[in-house]
Amino acid sequence: MNKTITIRDVAEKAGVSVSAVHIALNGKKGVGEEKKVLIKRVAAELGYQPNAMASMLKQKRKTIAILLPSEEGDNKYFFPQIWQGIHDVIQRQKVNFSYLEFPYSTANHEQVRTELLKRIQGKEIDGLLTAGHEDVLSEEDWELLESLETKIVVIHSEKPGRDVLCCIEPNYDVIGRTMAELISSRIAGYGSIFIAAGNPKYASHNLVMRGFERYLRENQIYNMIYRDFSWTMDEINYIHILREISRPDVASCCAVFSQGTILLGRALEESGKASRLFSLGTDLSEETARRLKEGIFDNVIQKNPYAEGYLGLWALIDYFLNGNRPERKIYVGADVVFRSNIEMYQNKNHTALLLGK
Structure with missing residues (x-):
């Protein structure tokens, strides 16, 4: 059976102390550059592998x-x-x-x-x-x-x-732009858009809206937009959303946050307008997933929580x-979920899909 190479073996072969090997292999100060090169070469020749678990156990909890x-x-x-x-x-x-x-x-x-x-x-x-x-x-x-x-x-x-x-965080500007592109590609230039825009003080809501509006402006798309800035799931807020999507000129609707998506989905169901409006939700909760499967929503933007x-x-x-x-800033990807690919985001499948495991 092959002998396990220890840090002491490296020290003896290199003619240095055990502490010098530890310092050199962990990139710490206290060992000259020539000696550091020697120690690393000897460790490589011997095939020394530090015991990561033992090293971790020595650290302060x-x-x-x-x-x-x-x-x-x-x-x-x-x-x-x-x-x-x-x-x-x-x-x-x-x-x-x-x-x-x-x-x-x-x-x-x-x-x-x-x-x-x-x-x-x-x-x-x-x-x-x-x-x-x-x-x-x-x-x-x-x-x-x-x-x-x-x-x-x-x-x-x-x-x-x-x-x-x-x-x-997700790239909220890109999410807003994606939502605007999806909607503008599906409705006529004279159809109005309703947006459950959430709390303008929350960056996760406000930045999506800014990306949405910027995309329309840059692409010279001038559809009327109705915005609802409520963010709590009160009945009065639901009634306002229901009233807004019932306007005869509204051709599409979307929500930039999860609770708004729940209220919008309920309004689409109860108004009977689900099949007549192109609708986008965000954040794939169980309830929103059900509504996507049933055709209440056409797509859902999954922000990768x-x-x-x-x-x-x-x-x-x-x-x-x-x-x-x-x-300093790390963006997680966001996906457009369809009925055809929703299985990839359910039953823990999203853990492999979203992290690339």
């Missing part, structure tokens, strides 16, 4: 906090896939890391903030994964995180003015394990 909207209530139309991506990473990378999950909703903001702040003040948090639009932490809380040099990754949108490792969660947590882990600083 890191704690990563995850502060994101919960999977309950209206959040169920988007955030379950983000959490699934996160949990898949946690299953892969348990050694040397602890994970603290802080799912929040409007009902438990203060409770979640109190618990997380206690951990932050106790210097128990090394890294934080959160959404750029989160509103749990105060400005003072963020200043505390930065003063403690906590490593932060934001997903879904930027956190303006804050020092973060990176932001992982699974990859946001997966890559967001992995960026922190890779930084702590290997010192790899991610690109």
Whole structure:
């Protein structure tokens, strides 16, 4: 049986100390360049392979906090896939890391903030994964995180003015342009468009709208646009959407966010206009997938929430394990889903499709 080559074997062959081998092979300072070249050559000749698991176990255990909207209530139309991506990473990378999950909703903001702040003040948090639009932490809380040099990754949108490792999000401008191209290619120049445009204060809503409008302007497309800027799933907002798509001049409709897609789908069903309007939804929740299969929606733009969660947590882990600083902005791809290809996005198929596993 072949003998396993150890770091001591490399040290003896190169005529140096074990610590010198460790320093040279890990790219640290303390060994001259000639000696470093010698050590690397000897290690290669002997076929030395560092024990990655042992190296990891010697590192200080890191704690990563995850502060994101919960999977309950209206959040169920988007955030379950983000959490699934996160949990898949946690299953892969348990050694040397602890994970603290802080799912929040409007009902438990203060409770979640109190618990997380206690951990932050106790210097128990090394890294934080959160959404750029989160509103749990105060400005003072963020200043505390930065003063403690906590490593932060934001997903879904930027956190303006804050020092973060990176932001992982869809390219909202491209999504808006794609939606505009799909719609303008399917309706006449005199048909009006209704858009459930969401909250203009949310970058994930506003940037899609800007991309949509920019595409129309650049291509000299002048269809009338009706916009609805509500973003909560109240009955009064639903009634307004129902009334808007019932206008006789409306030829197409779309929503830029998941909850708006749910309300728009319901309005299309109850108005009987599903077969008469070209309709686009976003974010493939179970309810929206059903409506796509049934022809209520013609297409759905899938913004890749699974990859946001997966890559967001992995960026922190890779930084702590290997010192790899991610690109400041990482875009995840978005797809146009049809009835003909929806199976690729269901039953966990999207985990392979969207990450290229």
